[in-house]
Amino acid sequence: MQQTGPALGRREFLGIAGGIGVTLAAPILTGCTGDDDALTFFFQANPAEADGRQRVIDEFARRYPEIRVRTVLSGPDPMQQMLTFCAGGKCPDVLMAWEQTYAGLADRGVLLDLNTMLERDPGFAAELEADSVAALYDTFRYKGGQYALPEQWSGNFLYYNRNLFDAEGIRPPGHWDRAWSFAEFLDICRALTERDRSGRVGQWGFVDTWVPYYSAGLFAIDNGAEWTIPRTVPDRSAFADEAFIEGVQFYADLATRHGVAPTPADQQSISTMDLFTQGKAALALGGHWRYQTFSAADELDFDITALPVGPNGSRARSNIGTTGLAIAADSPRKEQAWEFLKFAAGPAGQAVVAETGLFVPAGKSAVRSRGFAEAHTSIGNLDILVEGPTNSAPLPVTPAWARIDALMDRYLGPVLRGARPAVSLKNRLAPEADEVLRNQ
Numbered sequence: 001m002q003q004t005g006p007a008l009g010r011r012e013f014l015g016i017a018g019g020i021g022v023t024l025a026a027p028i029l030t031g032c033t034g035d036d037d038a039l040t041f042f043f044q045a046n047p048a049e050a051d052g053r054q055r056v057i058d059e060f061a062r063r064y065p066e067i068r069v070r071t072v073l074s075g076p077d078p079m080q081q082m083l084t085f086c087a088g089g090k091c092p093d094v095l096m097a098w099e100q101t102y103a104g105l106a107d108r109g110v111l112l113d114l115n116t117m118l119e120r121d122p123g124f125a126a127e128l129e130a131d132s133v134a135a136l137y138d139t140f141r142y143k144g145g146q147y148a149l150p151e152q153w154s155g156n157f158l159y160y161n162r163n164l165f166d167a168e169g170i171r172p173p174g175h176w177d178r179a180w181s182f183a184e185f186l187d188i189c190r191a192l193t194e195r196d197r198s199g200r201v202g203q204w205g206f207v208d209t210w211v212p213y214y215s216a217g218l219f220a221i222d223n224g225a226e227w228t229i230p231r232t233v234p235d236r237s238a239f240a241d242e243a244f245i246e247g248v249q250f251y252a253d254l255a256t257r258h259g260v261a262p263t264p265a266d267q268q269s270i271s272t273m274d275l276f277t278q279g280k281a282a283l284a285l286g287g288h289w290r291y292q293t294f295s296a297a298d299e300l301d302f303d304i305t306a307l308p309v310g311p312n313g314s315r316a317r318s319n320i321g322t323t324g325l326a327i328a329a330d331s332p333r334k335e336q337a338w339e340f341l342k343f344a345a346g347p348a349g350q351a352v353v354a355e356t357g358l359f360v361p362a363g364k365s366a367v368r369s370r371g372f373a374e375a376h377t378s379i380g381n382l383d384i385l386v387e388g389p390t391n392s393a394p395l396p397v398t399p400a401w402a403r404i405d406a407l408m409d410r411y412l413g414p415v416l417r418g419a420r421p422a423v424s425l426k427n428r429l430a431p432e433a434d435e436v437l438r439n440q
Contacts, residue, residue, distance in 0.1 A: 039067055039336045042082065042092035044074035048292055052358035059352050060343045067336045079104070086110050091328040093337045097148035099139045099322050103233075104399040106147045112327040113145035117338045124342050131347050131363045133389040140324050142232060142397055148324030149345035150362035152353065153389045155318035156210055156218060156287045159294060162301040164192055164203070164282045172305040174381040176391040179316035182223070182250055185308035189260035192282035202280065205260035207272035209286035212264070213412035218285075218319055220247030221393045223310025228396040234437050237404070240430035243312040248415060249422035250310065256418030264417050276300075287321060288360045288385065295378060304384045306391075320392040322362065360385050400440035404433050 045053060050073070057069050072092050074081055079101055085091050091110065105111050118125040128137075128149070136150040160172055168191055173179050180188070189205030196202055208215050217227065225244035228234030238244050255261040262270060276284040277297035284290070285307070294302055306316035325345055327337045343349045350363035357375030361367045367386050376382060396404070411429035414420040 036070075037068075037333070038070035039094065039333050039340060040070050040072050040092040041094040041340070042072040042074060042078075042085070043096040044078050049358055052353070052356040055356055056344050056349050056352050060340060060349070063343065063348075064339060067339060069340065082110065083108075086328065086330070089330075091330055093328055093331040093333045094340055095326045095328060097140065097324040097326040099320065099324075099397065100395055100401045100405075102140065102147055102324070102326065103142050103397050104402075105326075106142050106145065107399050109329055111147045112329045112331070112334065113147060114149065114327065114341075115146050117327075117334075117341075118146065121338075121342070124346065128346060131350075131365050133362060133364060135320055135392055135394065136322050136362045136389050139320055139322055139394060139397065140326075148326040149341055150322050150324045151345050151350075152323055152359035152362055153367075153392070154287050154289065154321035154323065154360070155388050155392045156215070156285055156307070156321070157318055157384050157388065158305045158307055159276065159284045159286060159290065159302050160305055161276070161279060161282050162303055164279070168192060172303075172381075174305065175383055176306045176316045176318075176387055179306040180308045182308050182310045186250075186254070186258060186260070189254065189283065190258065193260045201259070201262075204262060204275060204281040206254055206283045206285070207261060207275050207281040209272050209276070209284050209290055212416050213408045214319075215285055216248045216251040216412055216416060217244075217408070218307065219251040219310070220244040221317055221319065222307050222313050223247030223250070224312035224314065226393070228398075228437065231394045232397045233440070234396050234398055235434075236437060237430055237433040239433055240426040243310070245422045245425055246312065247310050248412065248425065252416050252418065252422060255416070264413075276302075291376075292358065302378075303380045305381055306384060316391065318388050318392040320389070320394045360388065362389070398437065398440060400436050403436045407433050407436070 041057070043053060057071070061069065078096070082091070082095060082105065095111070097111070102111065132150070133153070136153060140146060140148040140150060165172060170188055170191070191205070192203065193201065193205040194203040220243065221227070223243045223246055225241055225247055226238045228237050255263045262272065272281070272284065273290070273293065275281040277294060277300055279300060294300060307318065309316050325341050327334060327341065331337055345362065347363055347365050350361040350366035351369060351371060353359050353361045354366040354369050354372035355375060361372065366372060373382060376385070379385070407429055411425060415422050415424065
């Protein structure tokens with residue numbers, strides 16, 4: 001999840017908007033001017049992702065030439081930007097939605113409940129239900145409403161360096177239901193960590209390219225824990241549960257106790273992405289958004305595998321990271337916006353997404369298509385992507401998550417630095433998070 005503002009909860013799922021490629025044919029606006037009848041589409045993307053989205057827009061324009069699409073590229077704080085647009089009466093017609101922030105927009109009345117459109121379009125509703133991964137689709141259900149349609153899966157898994165594994169004669173698992181245990185994972189990380197005579201590490205067993213305190217929580221999830229109870233509009237966290245605490249401690253110990261991963265202090269001077277791309281790390285935790293970077297690295301031969309399972313877990317799980325497409329409640333172009341959503345989130349648009357290789361599509365037909373496979377010929381364990389959404393634990397859906405995110409950052413930081421044990425979360429993080437959730 002990328003840092004897109006004050007704890008928005010999408011800190012590494014998408015790249016920070018750092019400019020846009022010249023191939024983006026539709027004009028990029030700094031705001032919604034409303035000076036013509038074009039359908040405005042607000043999204044956040046790095047240049048490669050923007051190019052991929054443009055392919056979807058171009059195909060939509062070919063099929064629906066009567067509907068023009070004007071793109072509105074987000075700055076580093078999309079939530080604030082959307083609120084500013086909408087408060088000023090210039091809300092974009094189609095909005096990119098993030099799984100952990102859309103609930104706040106829904107509560108403010110910014111987003112249209114798409115059930116109103118689905119009920120009027122039973123044919124598409126049936127097609128969407130048949131092609132959708134329920135776990136992704138349900139992510140955007142909130143208080144009885146359907147506020148977005150999923151467009152991609154952005155969960156995390158493990159990349160591994162084939163050459164380093166082959167040199168040690170190690171074969172990682174290729175499926176979510178046949179993953180390694182925490183103990184096996186630690187043994188492999190130890191075997192693949194190399195130090196010189198002075199003790200300086202020349203090759204790490206494991207590096208993390210996501211947000212460390214979310215990664216720690218993901219290891220807790222793979223130890224049989226949950227984030228919150230219930231998942232949607234929760235009234236308590238699971239931060240005090242033994243399975244959560246043990247999973248977090250295992251993750252923290254990889255760096256602070258076992259020395260098989262860089263510590264937070266180490267990461268001040270080295271990039272975990274660079275370590276993996278340069279062949280100085282055997283395993284890297286990250287999502288599909290890292291795929292293009294790793295594919296472009298010279299002499300890096302890699303594949304992907306599932307996360308390890310803790311003693312309290314039953315099978316490996318990822319996290320449901322996803323973005324969706326929503327319609328502004330006050331859009332004067334709801335019918336045109338609905339046609340765009342039907343295309344982009346439906347089988348036709350998802351097939352275009354699959355062929356770009358930039359995202360893992362949300363549609364079952366697209367993710368299992370020849371186009372998706374051909375865009376990932378370097379991946380042997382493609383089932384890790386194909387089956388990822390159905391093997392993912394949901395992240396909480398609550399307007400209060402920004403405050404929970406800030407508490408996680410505050411209280412998990414000392415644990416990950418080795419300054420406090422994970423059991424401290426019982427008396428620090430858990431009670432404060434529970435109070436926030438009770439009063440949301």
